[in-house]
Amino acid sequence: VNDQDFARIHRAHLDYHVVVFRDQRITPEQQIAFSRRFGVLQIHVLKQFLLAGHPEILIVSNIIENGQSVGLGDAGKFWHSDLSYKELPSLGSMLHAQELPSEGGDTLFADMHKAWDALPEALRKAVEGRSAAHSYTARYSETKFEGNWRPTLTPEQLAQVAEVVHPIVRTHPETGRKALFVSEGFTTRIVGLP
Template sequence: MLELVPLAEGVGTEIRGIDVTGDISDREFDRIHQAWMDTAVLLFRDQKMTPEQHIAFTRRFGEVFAYTRSQFNDVEYPEILLLSNLTRDGKPIGSAYSGRVWHTDGHYLTTPPVGSMLYAIEVPPVGGDTWYANMYAAYEALPQRVKDRIENLRVVISRVQSRPYNYPDRPAPTEQERAEWVDVSHPVVRRHDVTGRKTLYVGGNVPWRIEGMSEEESAPLVTFLQEFSVQPQFTYCHKWRPGDIVLWDNRSAMHRATYYDHVAHRRLLHRTTIAAGRPAAA
C-alpha cells in the first residue's frame, strides 16, 4: 500500500509500499508526483532497477536527456551518467567525486534541467552522503524587506568564475573554455512553473554577480542568501544504502555531496536527468 512519509521537517518525502519497476497506477503516480512538487525531494528505498527500468521510471516524471560529462555516460545507455570510483581497463568509468559544494544541476544552462534521479548500486560504509536544501522554505522564511529587495534581481552564473571555488585543484580555464563557457543569468527569485511557488536560485558557494550591481554590493547579498538557505531547518542529509533512489527537483532544491574514501571503498550510482517535467495532476 502506497505510503508517504516526511523525510525531515523542512524537506523531502519517503515513498513506501511501491516497486518502481512494477505497475504504478495513474492515481498512485499522481500522489507521488504531487509529493515531489510539494517537498522537492523523494526517496524510494530497497529498489532494484535495470538501466532500461531506470530510464523508463524517470520518463514518467518528464523528458530524459544527457547534458554533461559524456565521457562518463553509460556506453549502452547514454541517458545514464555514472558516478563511480570504479575503473575498467585502468580507466575510470565515472566521476569519482563531484558536486561537493551546494549547487543546482545545470544552473549554467539557459534552460536548466527540472530534475535528477540518482540510483545507488554500491555505496561506501562511511561518507558519500548527499545533502538537500529546500529553496521553497528558504525563500518563504526570508524577512519581507529582503524579499522586496531581491524580487526583480537576476544572478549571473559564470563557469569561469566558479572554477577556483568549486575545483581549486584544477588549472585555470583555458582560452577555449573561456570562449565556450558563456555566462547566463537567472532570476534570483524563480516562480516554479508547476506549483507557482517562489524559490531562491542563488546556489553554490560562489559570490555570483547580480546584474546592475557592483561586485562590492552583490557579493555580500548573494553570500547572505546562500548561507541563509542552507540552515538546518531547510536541509536533509541522505545517507545512502544500496537500492536507494532519490529524485530531486532542481527548481526547488539545492544539493551537495560529501567526502568518502575513494581509495578504500567502492561507489557506483546511476543518474538520469529530466529536461522538462509533466504538469501537476489536475
C-alpha cells in the same frame, strides 16, 4: 508504475521535493523510462562519464580503474542546483546508488522554497526581480577539486555550458511557490551589481 501511483509520486515530489524509494533494483532502461514521466531528459555535458548505451545517465563515482575515473568524482563538493547553468534548467535529478561506503556517501538537499520563505522582507524586496548569472566553468579548475580528475572541455562542450542568466527568485509553474535559484556552485554574480 501505473498512472494513479505516478500521480501520487508526482504530488509527493511537488510537496516535499525529495522522494526516496529504498532497496529498488532497477535497470538503466527502467530508470530512464520512469524519469521521462516527469519530462524531457537532459544529457550532461561530460560525455565521457555517461553510461554506455544510456546517455541520459551520468555516472558519479570516486572509483579509479586503470588510472582513469569511471565517473564524475566531485559532484557534491559544493552546494548547487543541478544544471542551473543550462538555458532550460532541469526539473530535478534522479539518483540510483549502486555502491556506497559504510560511512559517508551522503547526498544533501536544501529546500529553496523554505529559504525564500525565511528571508527577511527587506532582503526579499532587494532580490526579487533581479537575475543572476550561472556558469558551469567558473569554478571548474579551483583547487577545491584537487585530487579529483576533471577532463578538459572541448570547444563543443564549452559551447553547451556558456554562461546563462536566470531570475534569482523563480515561481514554480505548478504550485505557484517562490524559491531562490542561486547556489555556491554555479551562481557567479548578480546581474547589475558590482
